[in-house]
Amino acid sequence: MTRAVRTIVFLLLLVGSCLGAGHAFAEKRVALVIGNSAYDKVARLGNPANDAALMAETFKSAGFDSVELRRDLKVGDMRRALRDFLDKAREADVAVVYYAGHGIEVDGTNYLIPVDAVLERDADIYDEALSLDRVLVSIEPARQLRLVILDACRDNPFTRSMKRTVASRSIGRGLGKVEPANSNTLIAFASKAGSTASDGDDKNSPFTTALSKHVTKPGLDLRKAFGYVRDDVLKSTGNRQEPYVYGSLGGDDFPLVPAKPVATGPQADPNASIRKDYELALQLGTRDVWEAFLRSYPDGFYADLAKAQLRKVSAEEARTAATEKARLAEQEKARVAGEGARQAELAKAAAAAKAAEEARIAAEKARQIEQEKAAAAERARLAEQEKARLAAEKTKQAEQEKAATAEQARLAAEKSAAEKKEQLAALPAPAEKSEQPAVDLPRALQSELRRVGCNTGAVDGSWNAASQKALDLFNKHAGMKLDVKTANADALDAVKGKTGRICPLICETGYRADGDRCVKITCRAGYEVNDDGACEKVEVKKPTAKREEPKRKDQPDRAKADASPAKPQASSGQIICTSQGCRPVAKGCRIVVGQGGGIYAGTSGQREVCN
Numbered sequence: 001m002t003r004a005v006r007t008i009v010f011l012l013l014l015v016g017s018c019l020g021a022g023h024a025f026a027e028k029r030v031a032l033v034i035g036n037s038a039y040d041k042v043a044r045l046g047n048p049a050n051d052a053a054l055m056a057e058t059f060k061s062a063g064f065d066s067v068e069l070r071r072d073l074k075v076g077d078m079r080r081a082l083r084d085f086l087d088k089a090r091e092a093d094v095a096v097v098y099y100a101g102h103g104i105e106v107d108g109t110n111y112l113i114p115v116d117a118v119l120e121r122d123a124d125i126y127d128e129a130l131s132l133d134r135v136l137v138s139i140e141p142a143r144q145l146r147l148v149i150l151d152a153c154r155d156n157p158f159t160r161s162m163k164r165t166v167a168s169r170s171i172g173r174g175l176g177k178v179e180p181a182n183s184n185t186l187i188a189f190a191s192k193a194g195s196t197a198s199d200g201d202d203k204n205s206p207f208t209t210a211l212s213k214h215v216t217k218p219g220l221d222l223r224k225a226f227g228y229v230r231d232d233v234l235k236s237t238g239n240r241q242e243p244y245v246y247g248s249l250g251g252d253d254f255p256l257v258p259a260k261p262v263a264t265g266p267q268a269d270p271n272a273s274i275r276k277d278y279e280l281a282l283q284l285g286t287r288d289v290w291e292a293f294l295r296s297y298p299d300g301f302y303a304d305l306a307k308a309q310l311r312k313v314s315a316e317e318a319r320t321a322a323t324e325k326a327r328l329a330e331q332e333k334a335r336v337a338g339e340g341a342r343q344a345e346l347a348k349a350a351a352a353a354k355a356a357e358e359a360r361i362a363a364e365k366a367r368q369i370e371q372e373k374a375a376a377a378e379r380a381r382l383a384e385q386e387k388a389r390l391a392a393e394k395t396k397q398a399e400q401e402k403a404a405t406a407e408q409a410r411l412a413a414e415k416s417a418a419e420k421k422e423q424l425a426a427l428p429a430p431a432e433k434s435e436q437p438a439v440d441l442p443r444a445l446q447s448e449l450r451r452v453g454c455n456t457g458a459v460d461g462s463w464n465a466a467s468q469k470a471l472d473l474f475n476k477h478a479g480m481k482l483d484v485k486t487a488n489a490d491a492l493d494a495v496k497g498k499t500g501r502i503c504p505l506i507c508e509t510g511y512r513a514d515g516d517r518c519v520k521i522t523c524r525a526g527y528e529v530n531d532d533g534a535c536e537k538v539e540v541k542k543p544t545a546k547r548e549e550p551k552r553k554d555q556p557d558r559a560k561a562d563a564s565p566a567k568p569q570a571s572s573g574q575i576i577c578t579s580q581g582c583r584p585v586a587k588g589c590r591i592v593v594g595q596g597g598g599i600y601a602g603t604s605g606q607r608e609v610c611n
Contacts, residue, residue: 219259
């Protein structure tokens with residue numbers, strides 16, 4: 001009965017110790033991970049899908065109770081994912097949302113862009129994207145910590161093609177600064193507000209790579225973890241990208257993953273639970289307890305010690321049995337002697353008593369041997385335990401020295417950065433550019449349109465129909481959709497981005513394009529320019545045979561006139577033939593075909609007409 005009670009007590013203690021070991025991770029943690037890469041209207045992003053997979057695996061390895069990974073979500077799918085995550089956050093102590101993809105800031109509000117967004121106009125952002133405030137609503141019910149991580153500060157291609165419906169509506173570069181309204185809420189950006197983040201050259205972005213390394217370290221305060229992330233990203237990007245965290249926490253440490261429970265000694269013993277069970281079994285020291293211990297831990301150092309203790313118990317039981325047998329034999333001997341038994345029976349009883357005594361002595365010796373073996377094993381165990389303790393202390397001391405060195409390096413880096421900031425602050429501030437009048441923007445845009453060959457009108461700062469036509473011609477040949485109604489900064493930046501001629505050069509009839517100017521077309525002798533701007537051979541009418549006509553009364557006078565020497569006249573290069581013969585056409589005159597009077601009428605209906 002006593003053995004059974006002891007066994008039950010041991011098992012209860014063993015179960016209690018196992019239950020107590022898992023209590024350190026009692027708080028519930030949930031995470032939603034979204035990665036948008038395959039956008040319909042802009043180029044595909046390579047890293048977000050890989051970044052989301054890495055962070056989901058990081059949260060799972062850290063022991064999160066629920067990790068939901070979603071990729072390439074449309075606007076309806078993103079709304080449903082956030083709505084479902086809201087229900088999980090109600091029962092959680094810690095809620096985390098990680099997003100990788102395109103983001104945009106419009107009028108001071110940050111938006112996450114689904115893969116099916118078109119964003120043809122700036123007003124479409126309210127219908128086709130989800131605001132950061134909607135994400136914060138989904139994690140608001142969490143009891144202890146709320147965290148949003150955005151790797152979405154990339155250079156956004158939507159802003160280059162988006163039409164502006166309101167001139168005063170601002171569209172930022174990257175994401176805008178935020179201030180969480182709820183306490184114990186942090187929002188981490190891959191890059192400081194107003195700047196863009198890099199995708200990097202590897203499978204994952206520099207920001208996500210650093211996150212997976214630091215943010216889930218057990219017991220590490222979240223603010224310090226993001227400080228390590230900042231240092232890694234600055235180093236990997238050559239100080240071009242600086243992550244930033246908005247929000248605040250209380251004075252206590254807020255680790256995303258709680259520290260693992262350790263023993264009260266200098267360093268936790270990896271076999272602490274086994275050793276504790278062994279020491280408990282050693283206090284009880286029964287066969288049933290040692291057999292139960294070996295069933296739970298059949299192999300290893302403590303299993304060998306338990307087997308030695310079990311052999312010791314067996315030897316003790318054998319000695320006890322031999323002693324009891326010898327006592328019974330003595331009682332039998334006394335009984336036989338007392339009854340006056342025969343000498344033979346006495347001798348037999350004496351021999352039996354002697355054999356029992358020898359057996360008892362042998363059992364005693366065996367027990368002593370087993371006790372010595374058990375004592376040697378216990379000494380070896382204590383020596384091994386002491387060796388492990390010294391090694392653990394040495395390891396802890398090395399880690400403390402390493403941590404102190406890292407902290408000194410970090411403080412030195414912060415001091416150096418602070419000194420650089422002070423030096424920069426001491427420099428004289430550059431003179432602010434004077435604000436230019438509003439008329440300079442149309443004038444500058446007209447000048448740039450003339451540079452790329454699209455504006456042939458005046459550069460007078462008046463945005464009229466000719467200027468709008470010039471910008472529309474630029475849209476046609478550059479493949480863009482800029483607003484032509486008003487002169488705006490986006491249009492000016494787009495035109496300035498073109499280094500060469502965009503609109504083709506159109507010349508008047510008789511001229512051809514030569515680089516950026518029109519030159520007159522020159523044809524070789526016997527050719528002239530036609531209506532299509534090409535050189536065409538000039539057809540010369542051949543002289544016709546002379547026809548005899550009856551002489552008229554004035555014929556002698558005409559012959560006399562023809563016989564008289566003619567005054568030399570400049571020729572136009574054409575020949576006209578009449579009944580008297582053929583001659584060059586005078587300068588300033590030309591040949592026409594048809595009826596009518598002229599200076600002279602020739603054959604085949606030709607006549608000479610002079611200016």
